[in-house]
Amino acid sequence: MRQDLSSYFRLLADHAPVGMIITNIDDKILYINTYAQKLLNYNYADNSLSSIIPTNEVRAHQGEPVTFNYNKKSLIVSVNAANLKDSPLYLWYISDISVNKQQADELYCLKTIMDCIDEGIIMSDTEGRITLYNKSYAIYEGLSQDQVIGKHLDEIYTSNEHTTALKTGAPIKDSFKIYYTKDGKEHQGVGKTYPIIKDNNVIAVFSVVRNISKIRSLLLKTVELQEKLTNRTEANGTKYNFESIIGESKVMLDTIKSARIAAMSPSPVLIFGETGTGKELFAQSIHNSSPRANHPFVAINCAAVPESLLESILFGTVKGAFTGAQNTKGVFEQAGSGTLFLDEINSMPRSMQAKLLRVLQEKSVRRVGADYEIPVKCRIITSSNEQPEECVKNGTLRNDLYYRLALLRINIPPLRERGKDIEILARHFLKTKGRLYGKKNISLSTEFLNYLYQHSWPGNVRELEHTIESCVAVAEDGEELHLYHLPPHLRHMKNSQDKYKVDKGASSINDFLEQLKTTTLSSALREVEKIVILNALQNNHWNISRAAKAIGIGRQNLQYRMRKLNIEKPCRKCKMTGATPFL
Structure with missing residues (x-):
């Protein structure tokens, strides 16, 4: 019978x-x-x-496991009948309870340890199924472990890095990522992804992710507190003065000079500047250089306040004016003898502009629901992120209000017109963000600086600051920043621009057409039209009216062509779709 035992049974037993x-x-x-x-x-x-074992007793249980003691061990044994060439056989299965218990205890301890670790840990098998998802990661992402374990990665995340590690068998080093779960929530973290290799095969992939949002928030608060401790004008509600403005270009120095002169006048000031140019920085600096510096500086963004609340915030309320109304001061009263800064005045509803005009004319304000006037003593500084004359022309800013507000006018130049200030600002942000992330030895490569000068910076100084911070977050300390450190949306934008860039040494239009990689006239014209429109939109911060004027067509005509060419304004979230989580 031993010779007749099939290789199948031997293989099964082994x-x-x-x-x-x-x-x-x-x-x-x-x-x-x-x-x-x-x-x-x-x-x-x-x-x-x-x-050795009580075989008859085990058989009597008909396949159910039986426990017995043998050599100071607690063993579990069960049996199944089988046939080989009409000869009955029995297959006996034996395991050690103490070993099983030890393994179960070890697994429980490991899971408990995983749940106590601050870092998020996630593991998936070769099919992409999530097999481990610790408590810290669940809390960070706002999900439950039961909700995630057993699901495929694609069911939870919009993209993942586990697939790459599974294919390559190589770990993915520390990197900063902004990614999204399927419920649309944005997450930020720094982590590593590792393949688990056994017998030269990847059997699983896991990631260790550190949630830096809280750390970054605490660091930012620390920096803010440090600034407040060293800021002599902190008590009046400001953080900036003219010394806070970084720039050495002539156009910026001339703007600062004009703002210093305006600071000494009691007249209203209108500041024009594209988004991210630093309008509130100038407003605070004007206040802190004026005779009103010891009085409050109060700022309100007109675009951020719902129209239904704007009147009560501006003018205040009296108790009983409407359901739930209490006696509250409006921003005109809060500013006292100081400065009231109305940011993005062009976003204020026209009905509210008429009431604001009355306040400026009468130099008094009436709370909502009140029958008495309160004198207005504060100075008014306003700002617009669009050309005020265009706002008057298209009806978003009242003509009479504009002339009241623009007795003094400050135009802040966009970053693309500030020349060498781009490098000065970049090095300043590199220093401050390096200190924030504990990376003090990062430098700028020549190709990176060249890119900074070539980019149009539609988001101006704010965009430059965020770009440098993103690069610092993903770079190693002591590393030199290169183009591959740029955020995905900027790399994609640069690649698109390079695709259509005409070589300065090109001798004819044929060279340009060759770069377009098209052979038909209609497709070439379509590509050129798309390039011209995209450049105009980017150079005008996606302002339809200004872009249309720049290329000599009407606003409706430009909107039609944008739809035809599938050109859409990139939103913040869309820009991040190239980023992947640590999965």
């Missing part, structure tokens, strides 16, 4: 995860695997299994 013994109907041992030999201290002198 690879069983427990002890396995094969006997005939007389309990004669025909085969015993290595694991069972170790459990039973087996030697081939014992040919009968019944001399």
Whole structure:
């Protein structure tokens, strides 16, 4: 019978995860695997299994496991019947309870340890199924472990890095990422992804992710507190003065000079500047250089306040004016004898502009629901992120209000017109963000500086600051910043621009057409039209009216062409779709 034992049974026994013994109907041992030999201290002198374990008792349980003690071990044994060439055989399965318990305890301890670790840990198998997802990661992402474990990565995340690690078998080093879960929530983190390799095969992939949002928030608060401790004008509600403005270009120095002159006048000031140029920085600096510096500086963004609340915030309320109304001061009263800064005045509803005009004319304000006037003593500074004359022309700013507000006018130049200030600002942000992230030895490469000068910076100084911070976050300390450190949306934009860039050495239009990689006139014209429109939009901060004027067509015509060419304004979230989580 031993010779007739099929290779199938031997293979099954050799690879069983427990002890396995094969006997005939007389309990004669025909085969015993290595694991069972170790459990039973087996030697081939014992040919009968019944001399080792209670075989009849086990058979009586009809496949159900039976526990018995052997050599100070608690063993579990079960049996199944089988047939080989009409000869009945029995397959016996044996395992050590203490080993099983030890393994279960070890697994429980490991899971408990994983849940106590501050970093997020996630593991997936070769099919992309999530097999481990610790408590810290669940809390950070706002999900539950039961909700995630067992699901495919694609069911939870918009993209993942586990697939890459599974294919390449190579770890993915520390990197900063902004990514999204399927519920649309944005997450930020720094982490590593590792493949688990056994017998030269990747059997799983796991990531260790550190949530830096809280750390970054605490660091920013620390920096802010440090600034407040060293800022002599902090008590009036400001953080900036003219010394805070960084720039050495002539156009910027001339703007600062004009603002210093305006600071000494009691007249209203209108500041024009594109988004991100630093309009509030100038407003605070004007206040702090004026005779009103010891009085409050109060700022309100007209675009951020719902129209239904704007009147009560501007003018205040009296108790009972409407359901839930209390006696509250408006911003005109809060400013006292100081300065009131109305940011993005062009976004204020026209109905509210008429009431503001009355306040400026009468120099008094009436709370909502009140029957008395309160004198207005504050100076008014306003700002617009669009050309005020265009706002008057298109009706977003009243003509009479504009002339009241623009007795003094300050135009802040966009970053693209400030020349060498780009590098000066970049190095300043590199220093401050390096200190924030604990990376004090990062430098700028020549190609990176060239890119900074070539980029149009539609978001101006704010965009430059965020770009440098993003690069610092992903770079190693001591590293030199290159183009591959740029955020994905900027790399994509640069690649698109490079695709259509005409070589300065090109001798004819044929060189340009060759770069377009098209052979038909209609497709070439379509590509050129798209390039011209995209450049105009980017250079005018996606302002439709200004872009249309720049290329000599009407606003509606430009909107039609944008739809035809599938040109859409990139939103913040869309820009991040190239980023992936640590998965």
